[in-house]
Amino acid sequence: MLPDPTLPPSLLAVLENLRRVFTAPSFATFAALATGLIANTGVGIRTLLPAGAALTVAVDDTLFKKRGKKVFGAGWQHDGAARGDRPVGYGCCFVVAEIIIELPFLTRPVCLPIAARLWRPKAGPSKVEIAAALVKQLAAWNRDRTVHVVADAAYHGSALRQLPARITVTTRLPASAVLYDLAPPPSGKRGRPRTKGDRLPALDGLAATTAFTEVTVTRYGKTAAISAAAVICLWPSVFGTRASHRRADPRPARLRL
Numbered sequence: 001m002l003p004d005p006t007l008p009p010s011l012l013a014v015l016e017n018l019r020r021v022f023t024a025p026s027f028a029t030f031a032a033l034a035t036g037l038i039a040n041t042g043v044g045i046r047t048l049l050p051a052g053a054a055l056t057v058a059v060d061d062t063l064f065k066k067r068g069k070k071v072f073g074a075g076w077q078h079d080g081a082a083r084g085d086r087p088v089g090y091g092c093c094f095v096v097a098e099i100i101i102e103l104p105f106l107t108r109p110v111c112l113p114i115a116a117r118l119w120r121p122k123a124g125p126s127k128v129e130i131a132a133a134l135v136k137q138l139a140a141w142n143r144d145r146t147v148h149v150v151a152d153a154a155y156h157g158s159a160l161r162q163l164p165a166r167i168t169v170t171t172r173l174p175a176s177a178v179l180y181d182l183a184p185p186p187s188g189k190r191g192r193p194r195t196k197g198d199r200l201p202a203l204d205g206l207a208a209t210t211a212f213t214e215v216t217v218t219r220y221g222k223t224a225a226i227s228a229a230a231v232i233c234l235w236p237s238v239f240g241t242r243a244s245h246r247r248a249d250p251r252p253a254r255l256r257l
Contacts, residue, residue, distance in 0.1 A: 007035055048101045054146040056100040057138060058111055059131045059155055065091035073120045093119045095127050097134040108221055128157035139167055161240045175203060180234040195241045196234050
């Protein structure tokens, strides 16, 4: 029986050929995903955002809890939604890219998942590599738009160096991040010019010597005044020699590319 009685019988006839490889609940999920893929007209983003407007894309991972020896990619792994002292769970982990949009009838933004890919512990690409691939695909689908990516501290790595210039990345700096000043101008001497400047102090030392300005921000529906500062620098281990914009506040720092 169809999981949704509004689906046409002709589509069910095609999907039924694959029913034997699924359990009943899994087949219902598969049928819903396949129907959504077919019904997608490709105009969703164009109707939800003004023409040419930048895309704000949130990247994160989520644990889809499934048990059983035959569940592909399942295992014990981090579960941010778990309760208790051990944030772990058993299941499949998916890296998800979501577009943040503003709707006229809501007072807060909406996060719309539009792409996801399975991450396998100790096998295949890393979460950062998967996230970079998803974002690059979104940018390819929207060649006339700038893409602003936001993610937590888990999403930084050399895979981000391959992103096109019209993609920016905002992530949280780990305490161990090593930053450098911008490369100095060519000296005119023989040899390859320097690709980075002097190493900057550790984050706590950098924050102590940086001038902060009070700004007003809105977070989780609440407006508050915070102290913030911006330092243009390089984070070579993540972005290579591409200039980065470090935005600091009293909480752990964030980096904007």
